[in-house]
Amino acid sequence: MALPPTTSQAIKRGLRGKCPACGEASMLHRYITPLEKCTHCGLAFAPLRADDGPAWATILITGHLSMPFVFWLLEQGIDNTALETLYSILFILLLSTIILPRAKGVFMAIIWMMHVRD
Numbered sequence: 001m002a003l004p005p006t007t008s009q010a011i012k013r014g015l016r017g018k019c020p021a022c023g024e025a026s027m028l029h030r031y032i033t034p035l036e037k038c039t040h041c042g043l044a045f046a047p048l049r050a051d052d053g054p055a056w057a058t059i060l061i062t063g064h065l066s067m068p069f070v071f072w073l074l075e076q077g078i079d080n081t082a083l084e085t086l087y088s089i090l091f092i093l094l095l096s097t098i099i100l101p102r103a104k105g106v107f108m109a110i111i112w113m114m115h116v117r118d
């Protein structure tokens, strides 16, 4: 039997949306819905409830990355508030869409690692 992954390995697997135990199968389907169990090693994903953690992390990261983008956008001299607002909203939506499933995978991996060490 293989050794359990290190914390950093499990987090990297979660970041890719893969099972933290084996790193082979996906944990999520339909964007952020967890599968019942790993199709490769059988790890149950249902107990790995991340609740609001991924949304919190997504807001935290997106907020910190969007403000430099907005300031950069204002320096571009577009001179059209509606267009600047549209670009800002699109940037925030794109960033949130990219970060949320990755944050969910990381949270699920961390929760799994906490269970393994019990």
Ligand SMILES: [Zn+2]
Pocket (backbone or CB within 6 Å): 019, 020, 021, 022, 023, 024, 025, 038, 039, 040, 041, 042, 043
């Ligand atoms: Zn697995």
